[in-house]
Amino acid sequence: MTDTTSNPQADIARASELGVVARFLKATEIDTRMLGMIGALLLIWTGLHVISSLRLGVNPLDFDSRTFLTPRNLWNLSVQTSAVAIMACGMVLVIVMRNIDLSVGSAEGLIGMVMGFAQVHFLVRFVGLELGNPWIWVLALVIGLALGLLIGAFQGFIIAYLEVPAFIVTLGGLLVWRGAAWWVTSGQTVAPLDATFQLMGGGPAGSIGATWSWIVGIVACLAVVFALFNGRVQRKRFRFPLRPIWAETLLGVVTCAVIMGAVWLANSYPWPIGIVNRYAAANNITVPEGGLFIAHGIAIPVLMAIAVGLIMTFITNRTRFGRYVFAIGGNPEAANLAGINTRWITMKVFMIMGVLATVAASISSARQNSSTNVLGTLDELLVIAAAVIGGTSLAGGSGTIIGAMLGALLMQSLQSGMVLLGVDSPLQSIVVGAVLVIAVWLDTVYRKRV
Amino acid sequence: MDKTAPTGTPLIDMRNISIAFGGIRAVDDASIDLFPGEVVALLGHNGAGKSTLIKILSGAYKRDSGHIFVNGEEASISNPRDAKRYGIETIYQTLALADNVDAAANLFLGRELMTAWGTLDDVAMEAEARKVMGRLNPRFQRFKEPVIKLSGGQRQSVAIARAILFNARILIMDEPTAALGPQETAQVGELVKQLKSDGIGIFLISHDIHDVFDLADRVCVMKNGQVVGTARTTDVTQDEVLGMIILGKCPPGAIPGPGALKIAA
Numbered sequence: 073m074t075d076t077t078s079n080p081q082a083d084i085a086r087a088s089e090l091g092v093v094a095r096f097l098k099a100t101e102i103d104t105r106m107l108g109m110i111g112a113l114l115l116i117w118t119g120l121h122v123i124s125s126l127r128l129g130v131n132p133l134d135f136d137s138r139t140f141l142t143p144r145n146l147w148n149l150s151v152q153t154s155a156v157a158i159m160a161c162g163m164v165l166v167i168v169m170r171n172i173d174l175s176v177g178s179a180e181g182l183i184g185m186v187m188g189f190a191q192v193h194f195l196v197r198f199v200g201l202e203l204g205n206p207w208i209w210v211l212a213l214v215i216g217l218a219l220g221l222l223i224g225a226f227q228g229f230i231i232a233y234l235e236v237p238a239f240i241v242t243l244g245g246l247l248v249w250r251g252a253a254w255w256v257t258s259g260q261t262v263a264p265l266d267a268t269f270q271l272m273g274g275g276p277a278g279s280i281g282a283t284w285s286w287i288v289g290i291v292a293c294l295a296v297v298f299a300l301f302n303g304r305v306q307r308k309r310f311r312f313p314l315r316p317i318w319a320e321t322l323l324g325v326v327t328c329a330v331i332m333g334a335v336w337l338a339n340s341y342p343w344p345i346g347i348v349n350r351y352a353a354a355n356n357i358t359v360p361e362g363g364l365f366i367a368h369g370i371a372i373p374v375l376m377a378i379a380v381g382l383i384m385t386f387i388t389n390r391t392r393f394g395r396y397v398f399a400i401g402g403n404p405e406a407a408n409l410a411g412i413n414t415r416w417i418t419m420k421v422f423m424i425m426g427v428l429a430t431v432a433a434s435i436s437s438a439r440q441n442s443s444t445n446v447l448g449t450l451d452e453l454l455v456i457a458a459a460v461i462g463g464t465s466l467a468g469g470s471g472t473i474i475g476a477m478l479g480a481l482l483m484q485s486l487q488s489g490m491v492l493l494g495v496d497s498p499l500q501s502i503v504v505g506a507v508l509v510i511a512v513w514l515d516t517v518y519r520k521r522v
Numbered sequence: 523m524d525k526t527a528p529t530g531t532p533l534i535d536m537r538n539i540s541i542a543f544g545g546i547r548a549v550d551d552a553s554i555d556l557f558p559g560e561v562v563a564l565l566g567h568n569g570a571g572k573s574t575l576i577k578i579l580s581g582a583y584k585r586d587s588g589h590i591f592v593n594g595e596e597a598s599i600s601n602p603r604d605a606k607r608y609g610i611e612t613i614y615q616t617l618a619l620a621d622n623v624d625a626a627a628n629l630f631l632g633r634e635l636m637t638a639w640g641t642l643d644d645v646a647m648e649a650e651a652r653k654v655m656g657r658l659n660p661r662f663q664r665f666k667e668p669v670i671k672l673s674g675g676q677r678q679s680v681a682i683a684r685a686i687l688f689n690a691r692i693l694i695m696d697e698p699t700a701a702l703g704p705q706e707t708a709q710v711g712e713l714v715k716q717l718k719s720d721g722i723g724i725f726l727i728s729h730d731i732h733d734v735f736d737l738a739d740r741v742c743v744m745k746n747g748q749v750v751g752t753a754r755t756t757d758v759t760q761d762e763v764l765g766m767i768i769l770g771k772c773p774p775g776a777i778p779g780p781g782a783l784k785i786a787a
């Protein structure tokens with residue numbers, strides 16, 4: 073490894089004693105925690121697949137269409153995960169700062185209701201836009217984002233400047249926003265939503281199709297390669313230790329393979345026959361003998377979740393704001409003495425959380441094509457659980473966006489898997505609760521060892 | 523007397539500073555000044571009010587009364603940012619490090635180096651961190667670890683490095699060598715002398731009377747929140763200073779303060 077600069081009297085003693093695995097991890101700089109999560113996820117997926125296969129009496133390796141590891145099931149899983157994964161990104165920052173937000177589910181419900189009311193009643197009846205006007209979904213979303221920001225700012229202000237504990241403020245919010253959602257329409261469901269708005273919920277129309285999915289995949293792979301390359305250039309500029317070339321290559325290849333594999337999966341899930349036929353009729357296409365294969369491709373809500381994940385990762389790792397969030401979580405007193413305006417940062421974190429609740433509300437209301445009074449109920453718990461399973465420490469100061477998103481995927485996998493297996497909902501709750509506790513316990517054990 | 527008495531405008535002049543926490547008068551009508559290129563040692567028993575006094579200067583606490591002058595002009599210091607704007611840098615007794623981020627992030631906390639795109643320039647910060655840490659503790663290599671994983675002395679080095687990184691004009695050191703080994707302590711001693719020759723004024727809080735006599739030009743002794751007296755280290759003996767600390771007895775070589783033991787006439 074001629075690449076690594078040698079530090080003769082460095083603190084990195086015992087390097088020669090490392091085993092093969094440890095040397096591999098060191099060279100690739102892979103976070104073992106992350107590896108554990110991915111391992112757990114694969115284990116759960118395999119387990120659910122085998123059990124669902126055995127229950128049907130089919131060979132797991134046949135990948136029967138009713139089992140767990142099928143394009144259809146995984147595609148649905150990706151859409152179902154989006155809303156919680158998006159909010160989990162914000163929850164990471166909240167928890168890193170030693171706060172908590174119990175109100176996100178209710179805020180999501182209120183915002184969903186207001187956006188639904190805006191597009192179905194307010195913008196049409198009071199502003200006078202025609203149904204189907206392309207401005208409707210934009211304005212509804214803007215109203216929702218403004219409301220989310222306002223809710224976050226309001227709660228953040230009380231927490232940061234009036235010094236009421238976040239637990240209490242957001243516990244209040246949990247009740248207040250849910251109640252407020254009821255007032256918008258006196259509890260009536262708002263449906264159907266604007267056709268364009270609905271695209272945020274996924275479905276055949278709300279997916280980008282095979283060609284665009286491949287393009288997204290290729291762009292993502294190029295970005296990965298560029299990021300690895302750029303990181304290397306940066307390290308070289310200051311003569312910092314470099315990863316060996318083989319590790320660099322391996323990381324690139326594995327990441328790109330995962331991306332392209334996911335695209336392939338999304339492109340293997342065809343539209344339902346009825347929709348294909350309607351589409352063919354509308355576009356004067358003759359459906360060939362064995363049926364027409366039109367792939368879903370990546371769903372729009374999944375793209376939204378990925379975008380949120382990337383933006384939030386960027387914010388946490390590369391901006392001043394992100395650095396301050398972590399510093400405050402590590403030692404609020406020190407951050408204050410370093411001249412950081414800790415109150416304003418706290419308020420901003422809750423504002424981000426509010427905006428993300430809006431994004432989640434858009435997805436979940438669009439997905440069910442209605443705004444109901446129960447939208448987002450108990451989501452706060454899933455979101456907190458996702459963040460915590462993803463390695464965000466409730467003591468503050470540590471956590472990652474990607475971990476929280478994986479945590480959301482893990483929770484959702486369990487839940488969808490149990491639905492697929494026909495587990496009744498009381499038992500589902502028991503399993504999810506137990507998994508949460510076990511995951512956090514394992515994490516505690518892990519943290520002590522490292 | 524080998525040195526001329528400090529003349530001209532003091533770099534820092536704190537006058538009649540008081541602060542109380544609940545019923546405790548942690549600092550009571552204390553006055554202290556500091557000239558460029560001077561080291562003033564602040565001494566006193568545990569709980570005498572030394573840290574509290576300098577925390578008022580560094581903006582961590584808001585004083586109840588009193589005035590602070592920087593270069594002869596009244597300064598309004600009501601938070602740490604204000605103090606830094608006046609070139610006042612502080613090494614806190616508690617170190618005040620964000621334990622979960624690495625040394626470079628701590629050194630630049632609140633004053634990060636940014637790239638042209640407005641993102642954190644971690645690489646440049648680490649390079650700078652390596653330079654400044656090299657001056658203090660050349661063996662230090664663990665730049666990538668969160669500082670909680672460092673030893674007490676290494677953490678102290680990080681806290682010192684942070685204070686000297688930004689060209690301070692006034693440096694406050696609250697027991698900077700409490701956790702350091704002999705070699706590192708000597709290094710900090712050298713550093714103090716070097717900064718002093720650069721014209722920086724230093725407040726040094728220490729319980730080590732030998733160190734104090736080695737480094738300081740003047741000593742200021744506090745007792746129960748009050749200043750017992752101020753003296754040039756050349757005008758008093760170590761025993762006399764100990765007497766000031768323990769008994770509050772002001773020797774002839776010192777200028778008595780409000781806290782000096784009143785000898786019954």
Ligand SMILES: Nc1ncnc2c1ncn2[C@@H]1O[C@H](COP(=O)(O)OP(=O)(O)OP(=O)(O)O)[C@@H](O)[C@H]1O
Nearest residue numbers: 543546548566567568569570571572573574575615
């Ligand atoms: N934040 C605070 N709240 C309440 N009381 C405080 C606070 N900070 C200091 N005090 C009190 O003020 C007094 C002076 O404390 P200070 O920390 O200034 O002492 P010190 O001279 O630095 O002592 P040491 O040598 O132990 O560091 C003590 O009685 C202490 O209990």
Ligand SMILES: [Mg+2]
Nearest residue numbers: 572573574615
């Ligand atoms: Mg002290």
